[in-house]
Amino acid sequence: MSEFLAEELQKSQKEVDRLVRNLGVLFETMSDMVFLVRNDCVIEDMNRSAIRAFGDYRARLCYEALHGGDGLCLTCPVKLIAAGEENEGLAEAKLGGLNVECSYVPFQGYKGDRLVMVVMRNLREVGILPGEPDRRCESDELVGKSKKTRDLRKMIHLVAPSDMTVLISGESGTGKELVADLIHRHSRRADKPLLKFNGAVVAESLGVSDLFGFEEGTFFTGTATPRKGGLELVHGATVFLDEIGDVGPKMQAGLLRVLKNGEITRGSGPGPAAANVRIIAATSKDLAREVEEGRFRQDLYQRLNVINLHLPPLRERKEDILSLVTHFIEKYRKAFGKEVDHIPDSAVDRLLQHSWPGNIRELEDVIQRAVLLTRNNIITEKELIFN
Numbered sequence: 237m238s239e240f241l242a243e244e245l246q247k248s249q250k251e252v253d254r255l256v257r258n259l260g261v262l263f264e265t266m267s268d269m270v271f272l273v274r275n276d277c278v279i280e281d282m283n284r285s286a287i288r289a290f291g292d293y294r295a296r297l298c299y300e301a302l303h304g305g306d307g308l309c310l311t312c313p314v315k316l317i318a319a320g321e322e323n324e325g326l327a328e329a330k331l332g333g334l335n336v337e338c339s340y341v342p343f344q345g346y347k348g349d350r351l352v353m354v355v356m357r358n359l360r361e362v363g364i365l366p367g368e369p370d371r372r373c374e375s376d377e378l379v380g381k382s383k384k385t386r387d388l389r390k391m392i393h394l395v396a397p398s399d400m401t402v403l404i405s406g407e408s409g410t411g412k413e414l415v416a417d418l419i420h421r422h423s424r425r426a427d428k429p430l431l432k433f434n435g436a437v438v439a440e441s442l443g444v445s446d447l448f449g450f451e452e453g454t455f456f457t458g459t460a461t462p463r464k465g466g467l468e469l470v471h472g473a474t475v476f477l478d479e480i481g482d483v484g485p486k487m488q489a490g491l492l493r494v495l496k497n498g499e500i501t502r503g504s505g506p507g508p509a510a511a512n513v514r515i516i517a518a519t520s521k522d523l524a525r526e527v528e529e530g531r532f533r534q535d536l537y538q539r540l541n542v543i544n545l546h547l548p549p550l551r552e553r554k555e556d557i558l559s560l561v562t563h564f565i566e567k568y569r570k571a572f573g574k575e576v577d578h579i580p581d582s583a584v585d586r587l588l589q590h591s592w593p594g595n596i597r598e599l600e601d602v603i604q605r606a607v608l609l610t611r612n613n614i615i616t617e618k619e620l621i622f623n
Contacts, residue, residue, distance in 0.1 A: 269336075269356040272343060273298050273314050280351055289356075313340040314352045316558075377414060379563045380556030384548050388415070395543050396422035401495060403480075403540045404518040406547030409595030412518040415545060416476040425514055428473035435487070436479035474514045480540065481521035481532060488533045491515070495539040515540070550592040550599065557587055560596060564603035565615070576607050579615045586617050598623055 269286035273279055279298050282290075299312070317340070336356040343353035378389055395402055396419045404412045413432075420430045477483075477491070494511045517540050526532035550557065561579065569576045592598055606619040 271298065271354040271356075272345070273352045273354060275314060275350060275352075277312070277314050280345070286356070313338070313354060317342050317352050378411075378418060379559050380553065381559055382553040382555045384553050385556055388545065388547070391543075391545055392418050392422070395419065395545075397424060399424070399514050400542050401515045401540055402517070402543045402545060403523075404516065404545045404547065405523075406518075406520065407549050407595055408520045409597030410547040410549060411596050412520075412547060413476070413478060415547065416478075416516045416518060419516055420474045420476070423474065423514070425472060425474050430474050430476060431513075432476045432478065434478045435481070435483035471510075471512050474516060477515065477517040479519060479521075480517040481519040481523055481526055485533075488536050492533060492536045492539060495536070550595045554588055557599065558584065560599055561587060561603060564600050565607060568604050568607040572608055574607055574610065575613045576610055576615060577613050583615055583617050583620060586620055590622060594623060 267285055269289050270283040271279055271286055272281040277298050279293050279296055282292065282294055298314070338354055338356050340352055340354045343351040345351050378385065378392070380386075392415065402416075402419060404415050406412055417430070420426060483491075494513070495515060498511050523532055523537050523541070527534045527537050561584075565576055565579070568574070587599075587602075594601070602620060602622060603615075605621050606615045609619045609621075610616075
């Protein structure tokens with residue numbers, strides 16, 4: 237029995253050795269740049285591709301080696317995984333003159349030690365350098381690594397090429413206009429205009445005339461010259477109707493005709509005109525409830541609600557906050573000519589604890605103020621002024 241166990245143990249050891257060798261070969265021959273980083277942010281190992289790109293930084297602190305800084309990255313994957321806030325992630329950064337895409341996951345070392353494996357790809361090599369025409373809708377402008385944000389990116393990628401009507405719902409400040417921009421930018425109508433209309437700030441009569449046009453005396457007594465509306469002028473384009481839940485009955489009736497028959501009527505004009513437009517609507521209201529309470533047409537709601545993209549509030553995806561903070565710091569340090577490159581843990585914790593009733597718009601305002609007010613390269617708690 238003992239000889240049998242010894243033989244089986246030897247076979248198992250050989251299999252383990254084989255797997256370890258194969259893993260080592262794979263690690264060294266990967267074209268992607270791979271780093272194994274300890275919980276104390278020291279680089280445990282690098283593969284050949286990483287050493288060729290950056291130099292041999294094994295046994296050095298990763299943020300000193302890669303950023304040349306004296307503080308943690310704003311969205312340090314090691315810190316996030318060690319704190320249990322993430323199990324995996326995806327981010328983009330500029331390191332050593334390279335634009336890279338980084339994915340990271342927890343990794344258990346040979347001795348059972350807990351590491352983080354960071355895999356980097358050079359974006360120029362894979363043809364998706366930010367700003368290039370062939371960049372997919374996973375744009376830096378839709379910032380965040382949470383599952384909800386990743387799912388939203390996928391949906392934008394799926395619905396953008398079609399001409400289907402899209403309804404974007406979500407609280408104020410969640411980025412509904414940005415999503416509409418991305419859908420248009422990656423659609424077949426991207427070379428045509430994007431007409432934007434806000435139903436919350438335009439009077440009913442003016443809004444109807446702006447979109448559908450008017451005939452003599454229809455809205456303005458004494459008008460001698462008919463005028464075409466925006467829907468007729470932007471033939472083949474996309475129309476973004478923001479705060480659609482605030483438009484009145486006349487506007488609702490006109491939009492229903494556009495969606496149902498592809499036609500525009502201008503009051504008592506000489507017959508309908510064709511409307512070849514794609515409609516993207518957005519609302520911060522519960523349109524189903526508006527229908528129940530008689531303030532919104534059910535038939536129009538059904539026509540609008542073909543594809544519904546719901547944007548969750550920031551308080552429900554706080555794992556995106558650090559990515560957004562990094563994005564806005566980079567945006568406003570350029571705008572204000574500031575060399576802001578660090579935010580301490582105490583300030584980060586303050587941002588994570590806030591409930592963000594104003595969502596992403598409020599976060600951007602806070603970071604914009606902080607970058608403007610700081611007198612050095614660090615944003616501290618005193619520069620974080622909340623509305």
